[in-house]
Amino acid sequence: MAAEMDSEKVQGILERHSERVNAIIDGYEGRKDLMISLLQDVQAEFNYVPRDAMVQISQRLDVPLSQVFSIATFFKAFNLTPRGRHLITVCDGTACHVRGGLRLIDKLDRDLGLTPGGTTEDGRFTLETVRCLGACALGPLMVIDGKYHGQMSSNKLDRTLRSYT
């Protein structure tokens, strides 16, 4: 009985998902050339690109699933798995690298066991690295949930992370 309820619940969530994906696809009026933007919007909505969304896009735009998948895996901007509550992006572009960006990544590994692409066990943080965010004068640079934190140091990192629970 309980299992049935669960699957009903899951079904409900999936339907709501698919409505949201449909709404995004509608905005593109069937234009296949805007596939990358479309996937970006899906990612912005769900925090990642769910497999079902790719199937749905493939069916509605009449594009082979393999092609949707190849775009979603070619470009770095797309994630195919869900992410933690807070997204940490550490810049490892040249300017930040020269000013010690890697130290931040090492520290996150040491303190939280967080490696690039990974999520902490408690689902609190996901770490990504990026090659330049275009604010190189402020390196080393790190972004948490869209907020930029410039001229980062190990000490400042500790203080900054505390406010994200």
Add this chain to the structure above:
Amino acid sequence: MSIEQVDRLVDVAALERLRQSIIEKRNPFQLRLRICNGTGCLASGADEVTAAFEAELTRRGLSAEINLVKSGCHGFCEKGPLVVVEPQETFYQRVKPEHVPAIVAATLDGKIVEELLYVDPATGERILHEQEVPFYRGQTRLVFGSNGTIDPTQIEDYIAIGGYSALAKALTQMSTAEIIDEVKRSGLRGRGGGGFPTGVKWESCRRADGDIKYVVCNADEGDPGAYMDRSLLEGTPHAVLEGMIIGAHAIGAHEGYIYVRNEYPLAVSNARRAIEQAMAYGLLGKDILGSGFDFKVSINRGGGAFVCGESSALMASLEGQVGEPRAKYVHTVEKGLWDRPTCLNNVETWANVPLIINRGADWYNQIGTEKSKGTKIFSLVGKVNNTGLVEVPMGIPLRDIIFDIGGGILDGKKFKAVQTGGPSGGFIPESLLHLPVDFDRLTEAGSMMGSGAMIVMDEGTCMVNMAKFFIDFLEEESCGKCVPCREGIDRMGEVLERITTGKGRMEDLELLEALADTLRLGSLCALGSTAANPVLTSLRYFRDEYIAHVVDKKCPAGECQALIQYSIISEKCTGCMVCVRECPSHAVTGKRREPAVIDLAVCSKCGVCYDVCRFDAVKRA
């Protein structure tokens, strides 16, 4: 003014009338507070500063007397958030919300908040105006000049400073052949890296067969460490648009695209708004300024792949496909987007066009060197005192940029190299700092102009490790379509890994050179064919450092973890215990007021002790 209310400009006279009316409505004595809202300053809290100003003006009931302007990037992002008070042009830096009431009070009293002025580190003097700051003094700001002075979201601001007058001139006083000729004679070369003559490209595209043609603006800016394209598109989007409209008219294109990285949300939204406003005024769309010329622009967001900045990969990506380059037996000016003639230019290239049309090729080609004309915007970053965007005439020596504008090396350290041209460029040593920045001189030195990143490295940067950094970057970014690039870069990475971990052999240096040759000759696109440049220039100018890694098993810069050891200099250690507490591996032990000791068997070489020691008592060698 909201977009819906404006009247379409039916001809050039209407544009001029609009310009006059905007200027007349503006009081030159008006107090204005210009707050930088570029990405750099926003990262340092410019949004909170802006909100604080809004609240303070409202509180004092001064919202009508004092205008707030949210400008684009000034270039000196490191000192942000920046605020300039007009009409006096007082320049405040590192402004925090708590400074806001003092600034407003001082401004009303005609006074100055001394402690927020920039202090010249050389003389200790406080500097009142932006252009007197050494960072700005050596610059020539032709393209980037209005970036920090106007509100990028207000087309009226751009029109007030003469915006769209070049378009008016091109549409009514010049034939398309004359426009192309002017751009050719100006000597403008592409700012995206290749340095191809822009006028020649336009002419080929104009001559190419086909009714439907496209112009594209490359705002992918994949070179890590460069951000001038973002700042320009964010801060003066209308100059880029104006350049594109003029180019499209000359070439005979009616559709254009701006391909911009998804990491640049503010550039996307400012460019989008600029397009809407230009459409509303009839500066884009049908029958532009009554000339009969139609042109529309759309924005496409890239997915963050370096190779997508390359012309054929960019076009594949615009078509909604995977961004892989193709062999270019046929040029994209003949068969580009959807196999139609396409003219691709970089953001900065487009932004130069209105200047050339307005002031003329003869004026423009006076600036620069024989074969590199005009100015170039560089992103001066890394281990240099003043970091930011600098615009200089082509031909000025690298030394002037790094030491005069940049104020020398951070923390009084010694200069080692400057890297230009990004992953396709190379390292330039101290002995070549007299080189003028010029497309051809930099190429001769084994590097290249590239898009304009200039990354300064000091004695603490290991050149082998930096070469490996670029190779790792390109290994990730190689699309994998052609074998020389996919496999060659991989092998180079393995060899460099060997060297930086102390397992290198002398033959490895020749192996690197042989691999470099294969890459240069066999790759499908310039990503592969230039990929070896960082390795080759580091071998050419810093071979000793490679030999130290291979023969002595030492990293002279102290960066390669496998080749260094940490130890405590007991004479300097005060026994403050900070390293003992901070060491994540518990490798440092000691008692209060007694020198600490590092257990090398446990040490993970993370360098935390080195960073936290305030007495220089940790040795890295």
